[in-house]
Amino acid sequence: MIQLCSNDDPPVSFTVPRKAVELSKTIKTMLEDLEGFDMEQTPIPLPNVDAPTLELIVKWVEQHQDDPPPVEKPRVEDDDSDDSDADDDQEPEVVIPEWDKKFLPTDDEQKNQLFKLLNAANYLEIKPLLDIGCKYVADKISGQTVEWVRDYLNMENDYTPEEEAKLKEEIAWAEGL
Amino acid sequence: MAPMAPLNASKTAINPQEKEEKTSYSRSFTSLPVDVLLRVFQWTDSSLPRMKLVCRHFYNIIKEHSQALPMIAIERLSINGFKPQHGLPPNMLYFWIEKVTQDRRFQKKTFLSGHALIVDGQANSDRPKLSELLRHIKITRLLHFHQMALNESLLTELTQPWIDLSDVFMLDFYFVERDASVENGLRQLLAKVNPNILNFAANCRTTPELVADYFPEHMSHPSLPIDPVELNDAHLIWLINQRDYTLKNLTMLSDSTSISIHGIIDFIHCWLRKNPDGFEKMTKLCFGKIASSRQEIHDATDCQHMIDTDLSDEHAAELVSANLRDPTRLLHIVCRYQDV
Structure with a gap:
């Protein structure tokens, strides 16, 4: 068993099976680097993750610890291969499983928790969790107005009225497609 | 899993202000990489x-990353230089959406096979640049410029690296005013696209021109006008049988006509009987057709299949020229249908 510590004051720790915690590439690498140390007695501090978020992470990895490993593919930004085969380049369709749909904090008042979960999944390199979180947010904001998206994502409009008018002209063709 | 106090709680204590910043940072959507x-x-x-x-x-x-993001497929994009005007041409039935902005009018039309987008007004203006309009579009058939200036500015816009013209079947400049100083821009464009897809107004013969050339008696007698909609299968066969009839590089029957898919098939067969060498090099035929039923869509598909396979496979080699075996399809049928 491995202990994970949140960034709270005082920190909160969770004890997690090693197989489950190794779904995090970050922690798996850390454990491999510290091979030989008694990690069961040494809590691992996670400075970017608070207790409620860590609790969600632990719940998710315990649920998915027996899943087959995901197929490794480079991320969009890193994928600079010139493989011209479009079929190979296409990302597999991400479908959010039923359990995960219930697991994700999807109520509007929980949206900040969802964003914290996405940040934690990214920091801990838990790609399948990051994928379903990104897919959920993408589905949520698709087809919505710009004002709705800003409100949902807690973002300010930082354009001047002139810039905004010019941009609206630029994307006018896409409205309704 | 019940939370438990850590073994090294004191070591991981965090300054409250620092914690607030960290928490705020880590809960923000935009803090994601x-x-x-x-x-x-x-x-x-x-x-x-x-x-x-x-x-x-x-x-x-x-x-910055538009080329790595999915593009929106548009079957046909028409850029018209003239000022936006309201109203749709007669005889055309589409499902369409219109949006008018300060400088342009955008019409989106949806067919069974995909979307068409028509942009009217100030394509060469900087508000916004054409290259920005096209940034997220993948054109799968026709890019059509109409009644505007073909100049260095437009060609520079078209040759921006993020614009994907790889699937464009025909790049058509129709009634464009060609600037004398566009040679360099054209060279750049030719480096980006297959030269066979380029068409200029001078090479274009459209339905009204066909009517004027081959049915002059109708043109000279205003009481007996031949509207394109009256052009039918018999006219096509009559055209073929005219001794002096030649196909120009691009023949477009793009208006709403009464020509059926079977008429187009007969036209192709008659032409091949008359000209065993097939079609002249670079010949392109485009039949625009507003289908009146779903059956016509199926017929059009069969006809396109005949063009793609029967006329271009090895068995028909003695009938058609090598041009028809060119990977670029020389014959093309646009068949549209709206379920009303």
Whole structure:
């Protein structure tokens, strides 16, 4: 068993099976680097993750610890291969499983928790969790107005009225497609 | 899993202000790195261009990485230089959406086979540049410029690296005013696209021109006008049988006519009987057809299949020229249908 510590004051720790915690590439690498140390007695501090978020992470990895490993593919930004085969380049369709749909904090008042979960999944390199979180947010904001998206994502409009008018002209063709 | 106090709680204590900053930072959606935001954007489908309006951060990411993000497929894009005018041409039935902005009018039409987008007005203006309009579009058939200046500025816009013209079947400049100083720009364009897809107004013979050339008696007698809609299968066969009839490089029957798919098939067979060598090099025929039933769509598909296979396979080699075996399809049928 491995202990994970949140960034709270005082920190909160969770004890997690090693197989489950190794779904995090970050922690798996850390454990491999510290091979030989008694990690069961040494809590691992996670400075970017608070207790409620860590609790969600632990719940998710315990649920998915027996899943087959995901197929490794480079991320969009890193994928600079010139493989011209479009079929190979296409990302597999991400479908959010039923359990995960219930697991994700999807109520509007929980949206900040969802964003914290996405940040934690990214920091801990838990790609399948990051994928379903990104897919959920993408589905949520698709087809919505710009004002709705800003409100949902807690973002300010930082354009001047002139810039905004010019941009609206630029994307006018896409409205309704 | 019940939380428990850590063994080294004192070592991990955090300054409250520092913690607030950290918590605030780690709960923000925009604090996610670019590659994660791109994963979100790649699933927003046709809402992607709208995401650029949310904030500068999104705009910069989407613009910088537009070539790595999915594009929106548009079957046909027409850019018209003339000022926006309201109203649709007669005899055309579409499902369409119209949006009018300060400088342009946008019409989106949806066919069974995909979307068409028509942009009217000030294509050469900088508000916004054409290359920005095209940034998220993948044109799968026809890019058509109509009644505007073909100049260095337009060609520079078309040759921007993020514009994908790889699937364009025909790049058509129709009634464009060609600037004398465009040679360099044309060379750049030719480096980007297959020269066979380029068509200029001088090579174009459209339905009204066909009517004027081959049915002059109708043109000289205003009481007996031949409207394109009256052009029928018999006219096509009559055309073929005229001794002096030649196909120009591009023959477009793009208006609403009474020509049936079977008439087009007969026309092709008659032409091949008359000209065993097949079609002249670079010949392109485009039959625009408003289908009156779903059956016509199926017939059009069969006809296109005949063009793609029967007329271009090895068995028909003695009938057709090598041009028809060119990977670029020389014959093309646009058949549209709206379920009303």
